[in-house]
Amino acid sequence: MITVQGITKKFGDITAVNNITFSIREGEITGLLGPNGAGKTTTLRMLTCFLKPDSGTITIGRYNVDDNPVEVRSIIGYLPESAPVYGDMIVYDYLCFIAAVRRIDDPRRIKEIGDLCGISEVMHMDISQLSKGYRQRVGLAQALIHDPDILILDEPTSGLDPNQIIEIRNLIREIGKKKTIILSTHILPEVEATCDRVIIIDRGTIVADDSTENLQTESGGRKRIIVKIAGAGYTALADELRNLAGVVKVEDLHDSELVSARVTSDGGGDIRPELFKMISGRNWVLYEMVQEQRSLERVFRDLTGGGAQ
Amino acid sequence: MSFKMNFKFKDRIGQARDGIRVYLHEPVAIMEKELMTYFYTPIAYIVITAFLVVTGIFFFKDFFYFNQAEMRGFFQLLPLILTLVVPAVTMRLFAEEIHSGTIETLMTLPVTTVKTVIGKFFAATIFVTLMLAPTLVYLVSIIIVGSPDPGPIIGGYLGAVLLAGAYSAVGILASSLSRNQIVAFIVGLIICFSLWLIDKIIIFLPNKLAFLEYFGTDYHFRNISRGIIDSRDIIYFLSIIVISILLTTKILDDRR
Structure with missing residues (x-):
């Protein structure tokens, strides 16, 4: 669905994105994770043709971003x-404007999208x-109004309260059943x-690219x-x-009732049968x-060098 | 045979009209949105009021003195007033979008940059034209008291709309250069004022440079507002519009 081949983007002397390659299949919800900066x-802006990569190619669906923006x-x-x-428009007029530019004639669509995003x-x-x-949510309604195949969300939950975050996440999950979604966070x-x-x-390069499950369990090797x-x-x-x-380290957990220990293995094989x-x-x-x-937090910290920027 | 050709020709016109309608779909949507925004905010009413007060003063200043049923006083100063007013109308068109980040939504809609610029250009030109409309009251009042010569008045209004278009296109160009509306206003004002000024400073220049007169907006406006509608003057204004729109498109595309 989306193929990104060796894209690089520089702003003056700063290389914001350095030779990234990845591809995303249809129907996947992909998280683009990384510290601030x-x-x-920049990557998402290049996918949406807002920025032009200095080098590399991006193909979305059947189209090349350069040739058919x-x-x-x-x-x-x-x-x-x-x-x-x-800011100086009312929500309804704003959605009408987006609908008009996207050549959506049916006024019912605006009501529909309003209900879906909870802004009626x-x-x-x-x-x-x-x-x-x-x-x-108005921004999300704007992004969904034409029922796109691909949804790109840049930090969709930043600045929301915990209840809203859960609502938006559920909405993303719901939409993601039918669509390809990329979100950054x-x-x-x-x-x-x-x-x-x-x-x-x-720092502009991909340090990990895997399923969420694999990253949570395997990738560091150690268990x-x-x-x-x-x-x-x-x-x-x-x-x-x-x-x-296979045991590398044993630590005392200082449990008051039971004797407990945390065992770290080198990940060569499962040590649980032997342990039992x-x-x-x-x-x-x-x-x-x-x-x-x-x-994931530990993976993230390991891979991004503490994540400090 | 001749009927057949005629039929084909009509078909062609129909096709061209459909083509234009399809092409202008997004520009018109953008234009409607911009016009709506103008009238949502107080800017429109402030600018229109100021414009009418100033033009009213100049219209009536010498009106009773000369005792002539004409609008010369109004049309004489109109180019200078538009120099000031049009950049104020256009300053927000791109600068505000860049400042607030809405440019990102706008430029990721499935619309080419040039169509976006055309939409905004239509909005500004129509807004200035709407602003000129109440001055028709002056026309009505002189028709009541005398019988004015229609040539200069028709020419004057046509020239005013062309001038409004040219200045709007220049103002939009200025607006695409900066994220700051005040900067956009001042840059627009400087360019428009320079275009107005060129044919006035020609007397200070050597004879060889006299051709520079043709680059002045006021020179062409004066020609049209005399009631002589010459294609050269119209082409001049259209060229300014086209060049400014293309430059604006280039600037916005280069931001990527």
Whole structure:
């Protein structure tokens, strides 16, 4: 659906995006993740033909962005960062304007999109008087009005309160069942909550590109397992654990009731069967054995060097 | 045979008309939006009021003194007044979009840049034309008191609309250069004023440079408002419009 081949964009001496390549299949919800200033917005702006890449090619659907910018724009719905909308218009007129430019004649479509985005009750209000959340939804309505195949959202939930964030996420999930969506964010739970796939970019280059699941569990290689037992002291447990093949580190969790330890393995194989045999062989009581999900946050921090910018 | 050709010719015109209608769909949508915005905000009413007060003063200043049923006083100063007013009308058209970021929404709609510029140009020209409309009251009043010569008045209004178009296109060009509306206004004012001034400073220049007169807006406006409608004057104004629109398109595309 979307193919990006080696695009680079410079602003003066600063390279905002440096030779990125990725492709997105139809129906995927992809999260573009990265610290502030990593080049997320620049990438999205190039996809929507707002900016022109200095080199590289972008193909969207059947169209090349350079040759057919108008066709590309007509199959894309775009919500720019912080949803810039005309403040001195009322919502209804604004949507009418977008509909007219996009050659949508049916006035019912405006009502429909208003209901979908939950802005029916503010249709007659000046956009400048709306709260951030409503303005974001007006931006979303604008992006969805022509029922685009591809939806590009730049930080769709920034500046919203927790309830609104959940609403918008649900809306994205709902829309994402039928459409290809790319959204950028620097909020990790957002990606975990909405995206099938994550592309992490840092300082203009892609540092990770995988499914959300894989990034959460596998990609670092190391796995961490929490074990809680009774019937032995921590030192005895720790000694036995260190003897298992593949164990790199054992830490005491200082649980008040049970003896618990966090075991880090090198990820070469699953150590859980051996662990279980060892514990049952000693007649200890196993209360819990959990493989920790490697949270995206840690992946992100590892890959983007602390994420500080 | 001749009927057949005639039929074909009509068909061609029909096709061309449909083509224009299709082409102008988005510019017209943008124009409507801009005109709506003008009248939502107080700017329109302030500019129109100021314009009517100033032109009213100049219309009546010498009117009773000369005791002539004509609008010469009004048309003489109109180019200078438009120099000031039109950049004020056009300053927000792109500068505000760039400043508030709405340009990103606008430029990612499936519309070519040149169509966007044309839409905004229509809006500004129509707005200035609407602003001129109340001055028809002067015309009515002189028709009541005397019998004015229609030539200079028709020419004057045609010239005024052409001038409004030319200045609007120049003002939009200025607006695309900056994110600051005040800067856009001043740049527009300087360009429009220079175009007005050229044929006035010609006496200070050597004879060889006398041709520069043709670049002045006032020179051509004076020709038309005498009641002589010459294609050269019309072509001059149309050239200014086309060149400014193309330059604006280029500037906006280069921002990418």
